[in-house]
Amino acid sequence: MAFCPRCAAPNIDTAVACAACGAPLSAAPGAPVPPIAGLGPGPATPSFDASLAPRTNGLAIAGFVTSILCGVVGLILSIVAYNQCKKSNGQLKGEGLAIAGIIIGGVNIVLGIILRAAAH
Numbered sequence: 001m002a003f004c005p006r007c008a009a010p011n012i013d014t015a016v017a018c019a020a021c022g023a024p025l026s027a028a029p030g031a032p033v034p035p036i037a038g039l040g041p042g043p044a045t046p047s048f049d050a051s052l053a054p055r056t057n058g059l060a061i062a063g064f065v066t067s068i069l070c071g072v073v074g075l076i077l078s079i080v081a082y083n084q085c086k087k088s089n090g091q092l093k094g095e096g097l098a099i100a101g102i103i104i105g106g107v108n109i110v111l112g113i114i115l116r117a118a119a120h
């Protein structure tokens, strides 16, 4: 039984190359194993086309965050973002964020009015 110097797979003694990974078994133990064609740096993987994948609407994120800080601005941003998501035919994600921004912005405005009224 000969063990592969590269992957340690057991091979028959007469084997010239490893049945598992193809590394030459005639090489002395510890000798550098020549790289196998196809496992080295091959052609670059096709670049991911981000324009085809659905992406999150940045405005929806901005509207959500802003709705917590400033209700009116966040509400407006979220409504615009929601409309953009609706018109994008699924290309823009973030509809849920936009709805959350609209709700939070609305609550923020109502709370602001109540607090202002209570202060008077």
Ligand SMILES: [Zn+2]
Residues within 6 Å of the ligand: 004, 005, 006, 007, 008, 009, 018, 019, 020, 021, 022, 023
């Ligand atoms: Zn091997």
